[in-house]
Amino acid sequence: MRRLFFVLSLLFLSHTAFSATLAEYSFETPQQDDDFRAIIEEMRCLVCQNESLAGSNAELAVDLRNEIYDMMQAGQGKDEIIDFMVARYGDFVLYSPPVKPSTYPLWFGPILLFIIGAVVLLTILRKKNRSREAELSTEEQQRLDNLLKQSTDSRNADQ
Amino acid sequence: MNRYLRYSIPLIIFVVIALFLGWGLRQDYDPKHIPSPLIGKSIPTFSLPSLEQAETVISDKDLLGNVYLLNVWATWCVSCRAEHETLVQLARTGKVDIIGLNWKDERDKAEVWLRQLGNPYSVNIFDKKGRTAIDLGVYGAPETFLVDSQGIIRYKHAGPVTMQLVNDTILPIVEQLKSKG
Numbered sequence: 006m007r008r009l010f011f012v013l014s015l016l017f018l019s020h021t022a023f024s025a026t027l028a029e030y031s032f033e034t035p036q037q038d039d040d041f042r043a044i045i046e047e048m049r050c051l052v053c054q055n056e057s058l059a060g061s062n063a064e065l066a067v068d069l070r071n072e073i074y075d076m077m078q079a080g081q082g083k084d085e086i087i088d089f090m091v092a093r094y095g096d097f098v099l100y101s102p103p104v105k106p107s108t109y110p111l112w113f114g115p116i117l118l119f120i121i122g123a124v125v126l127l128t129i130l131r132k133k134n135r136s137r138e139a140e141l142s143t144e145e146q147q148r149l150d151n152l153l154k155q156s157t158d159s160r161n162a163d164q
Numbered sequence: 165m166n167r168y169l170r171y172s173i174p175l176i177i178f179v180v181i182a183l184f185l186g187w188g189l190r191q192d193y194d195p196k197h198i199p200s201p202l203i204g205k206s207i208p209t210f211s212l213p214s215l216e217q218a219e220t221v222i223s224d225k226d227l228l229g230n231v232y233l234l235n236v237w238a239t240w241c242v243s244c245r246a247e248h249e250t251l252v253q254l255a256r257t258g259k260v261d262i263i264g265l266n267w268k269d270e271r272d273k274a275e276v277w278l279r280q281l282g283n284p285y286s287v288n289i290f291d292k293k294g295r296t297a298i299d300l301g302v303y304g305a306p307e308t309f310l311v312d313s314q315g316i317i318r319y320k321h322a323g324p325v326t327m328q329l330v331n332d333t334i335l336p337i338v339e340q341l342k343s344k345g
């Protein structure tokens with residue numbers, strides 16, 4: 006238990022240590038601060054491709070954070086900053102890719118697969134239903150009715 | 165007929181998955197490759213000191229009128245050392261100019277490097293802060309850009325340049341750009 010507590014406290018400590026790296030960026034309004042954090046959370050660090058600019062300690066990530074900070078201090082908006090980054094590093098820098106022809110498979114592929122799956126499922130189910138209805142011909146149905154009638158008759162007779 | 169179709173479904177699924185996986189394993193595929201949005205665009209404007217002479221300022225305009233390779237390098241970059249010999253050999257052929265962009269480096273270390281390993285660069289731009297490298301979309305050294313005489317970026321390679329890349333890809337584009345004038 007004590008060990009667990011120790012590990013947990015380490016985790017929390019590391020989190021405060023990590024937050025401290027962003028504390029060097031101060032803004033006049035909390036709104037700007039939020040915007041800054043939102044932007045760097047949305048951007049991919051290009052050196053370690055699975056980290057955001059906010060989370061990475063790579064030197065390039067630090068430089069890019071500084072660049073974005075300077076742009077915000079100069080009064081530039083989120084769209085301008087995103088355009089700046091995309092013009093240099095391409096869409097790859099964005100964690101959420103823009104909707105355009107080359108990303109259509111990405112955005113609409115899942116919906117398409119869902120529709121295909123639904124259509125396949127419905128046709129299979131419908132076919133099953135139809136084949137069940139068509140299972141007995143009229144003579145067979147006749148025979149079944151007779152058999153059922155016989156069994157109820159004999160049961161009635163037993164009582 | 166219907167029965168054959170039913171039994172062939174797993175086979176069809178297998179083939180489709182195998183095709184996708186095979187496509188992902190193809191030889192020239194690099195999952196870490198990031199396509200540069202700068203291809204077909206002008207190199208960014210800059211005005212930076214030269215590595216060799218701190219007082220000399222080089223700007224993008226000085227490089228116009230010539231097809232050249234712009235090689236981003238640094239002494240702290242291990243792969244740059246690996247590709248250096250290739251660059252030296254390429255420079256010796258005289259087929260294309262190589263301009264260096266010394267990225268976030270220290271002047272004296274870079275000078276020692278060039279003295280010891282040979283200097284393939286006709287000139288070196290000293291980008292201490294890495295601001296021009298950001299404009300070039302550089303995310304890791306070495307990176308090499310092929311720029312035409314109008315200053316338009318025609319090709320980019322991230323990672324060390326090899327002799328194979330030079331002969332198969334870079335030099336053919338250089339020939340093409342030079343013959344166009």
